[in-house]
Each structure stands twice: as structure tokens, then as C-alpha cells.
Amino acid sequence: MPVVAGPDGSLEAPHHLGLAIKNIAGEQNHCGLLYRLDDGEVRMLHLAFHFDLRDEELRSDYWCAPAGLEVENQLVVAAFASAIANAKPNVPYGFDANGMVFDVVSGELLEAPAGRGLTCATFVLALFRTLGFEPLDEETWPMRDEDEHWQDQITQAMTHAGARQDHIDAVTDNGQSRRFRPEEVVGTSATSNDEWSIGFDRAREIAQEVLADMAA
Amino acid sequence: MHSGGSLLIDYTNTSNQMIHEHIRDGIAHYFTIRKNFHFDPIDVTPGAPDWVVPNIGCTSDSAIDGFIEADDGPVDLSWLFAALNSRELAQPTVANLTSCIQGINGLIAKGRFELLSKVLNSANLAGMSNETMLAFARSSFPVRERISNWRRFTRNVKAELDRRGRDGTQLMKGLV
Secondary structure, three states, X not given: OOOOEOOOOOOOOOOOEEEEEEEEEOOEEEEEXXXXXXXXXXXXXXXXXXXXXXXXXXXXXOEEEEOXXXXXXXXXXXXXXXXXXXXXXXXXXXXXXXXXXXXXOOOOEOOOOOOOOEOHHHHHHHHHHHOOOOOEOHHHOOOOHHHHHHHHHHHHHHHHOOOOHHHHHHHHHOOOOOOOOHHHHHHHHHXXXXXXXXXXXXXXXXXXXXXXXXXX | OOOOOHHHHHHHHHHXXXXXXXXXXXXXXXXXXXXXXXXXXXXXXXXXXXXOOOOOOOOHHHXXXXXXXXXXXXXXXXXXXXXXXXXXXXOOOHHHHHHHHHHHHHHHHOOOHHHHHHHHHHOXXXXXXXXXXXXXXXXXXXXXXXXXXXXXXXXXXXXXXXXOOOOHHHHOOOOO
């Protein structure tokens, strides 16, 4: 049974909450949170890049999966995602997401000094964490050598995109951070929450299934 | 009398009191606004005396336009009436729950943690949908340290979910 379905995936009733993922280039994937409105429209809330949080209709090139939550909790998270989308928060991009959660009032991130921010994947995790959900056991995540090159590339892209130099400098000074990859976040969040908080080894297994689904 | 014990009776009474105050203030708010506007009745019975006013029905839809006046400004509790009676709805909607979450966020934005504590601890859970109870608990989770009896509230929600045959422990995972 596939973890994600697509491309041209969607979020069907009775589900109200889901995950979406697509390949950007090479091994780089992008993910976001799906929520279904009362009229059936499926929206995707995702951190596209530095200060670029988007809430838009689900596009057809994504692979999708319902979230591994009971329908009641799916509705609550969907409503929270809708509230965040309405708040149009400013979300910086970065790697050191440790401890960051959304201010439920303003939709802004709490404790976001220069150098801290989210990626598309940690944005999804932060949204869950704000409501008391922990899809991943983040403490089990290792630093991986192959992520260092990825961080360098993203930092360069942030520079080209006009990110403030103090933010770039602080991101660089923070050194390497644990990276939560989109396929790991999507795969674990789509797994039944009986298994949450999922450790790294199990998450890697699920992530491999997600990648296999997308390659099929 | 509720068989659940005195605590639930207190919740119900306090909850009703808040709703009644809310409706009362909403009506007062309506008449305050009404005094400042000229109305053109669209249907007046010929010969009716001037003091006859259109029949104004107070439903849950119209009552939720009210505000509670507080020392530090009005607090919009228009979402609360619908939330406390949400079990009447066949299926809670994303729009209703978003309104509920934004309402709770509004209290947090104003730093009204005491009022939020009162809202949570006086909520008549029996009248609320599963989703609304979960929305109350989860959207207040980030400020739980500022809310007195937040843990008691979440325990009560779990118990109510269990009583309805749902797995309260599973639905409240991460909170209790």
C-alpha cells in the first residue's frame, strides 16, 4: 500500500488534513500541509522560501496522503491551518528550527532571532507541535554529512533571494543543523499517530517508501 | 440535576451565566447601535401606533453579534455561543472551528488569560462537539502555563470523550 498517491493527488472526504510532496530537482523535494475547506476545495499551506509562506489551491503535480490523525483532530488542525493562512505570517527560512512554534495569536513564529527559521518540512512540524502533536522524535535525528552541502546551497539561494545579511550570517554561524527532510516529514505525518513520535530509523524506512511511490 | 457531581453543575451554571450575560450585552449593544441609525420599516401594519417596533427575534445567529464590555476594552465572544452549543450541529465545519480557534487566539492576544481560564473551566462539555472540545484544548496548549486548571480542563475533555465511546487518550495524545 503506497504512502503517497499521485501525481495529481488530492485529499478526499472524510479526510480534512493531509500532506503534499513533489520533487523540485535532483534529490530535493518540497512539501506542505493540505487542508480541505467545507466546500471541498483543497488548500496547500507551505513555506516556499524565505518569508514566502503560501496558501494556495492544491496543484496537480503533487503526491498526497491524508494525515495519520483521527478525523476529529484532522478538523482541528485544518481549522488551525486556515487561521494561520488568514494571519499571513512572516516566516523566515533557516535550518535551526529547534524550539520554534507559532504564536497562536499573530501566526508569527516565536523565538525567531536572526539565524533561526524553518524549512518547508520543519514548517509542517512546527504547525503540528503548536497543537501538541509530535510526528517525529526529533531527539533521535542525527547530523548527516550529506546535508552540509544542501545547507550551503540553500544559504546561497537565500543570499540571491535577498535575505538580510545578518540572517545569512547567523544561519552560517549556527553551523550544521539536523535536517528533517520533506519525505521524512510527509511519511511520518501520514503514518497513524499510534506510531507518533517516530524515531529516525523508522522514519527513514517510511521515507524510502515515499520516495519509491514518487519514483514509480 | 446532573448525575456527574457538583463540579459539572457548577460548570453548567457558570456557563449559562456567561451565555446570558453575553446575550444581554449583545442586545444592549444592538440597541446602542440602533439608536444611532434611522430605520425605514419595510412592512408596518396600517394604523399601528408609533411605539410598535418590528418583532426582533433573538436566535443563536443574531445573539453572537455581541461583545462583553470589560475594563480594558470590549472582548468579542461571538464565537463562544456557537462553540458551547456545537454538539447540536450534525457535522462541525472547518469554518466554525476556525472561528473558535481565532476566538481563543483573540483572548490570548489581549492577554485575557483569566477570562480564557473561565471560558475553559466553565464550558459545559456535554453541549460541545468532540472537535470543539479538542479545538479548545489544543489551541490553548501553547499558553497552558498561563491558564489555571488547564490540566483539569484537559482531563475533563478526555473523560467526556471516553464517556461518548471515543478513545480520549488517543484523541488527546500530546496533551494529557
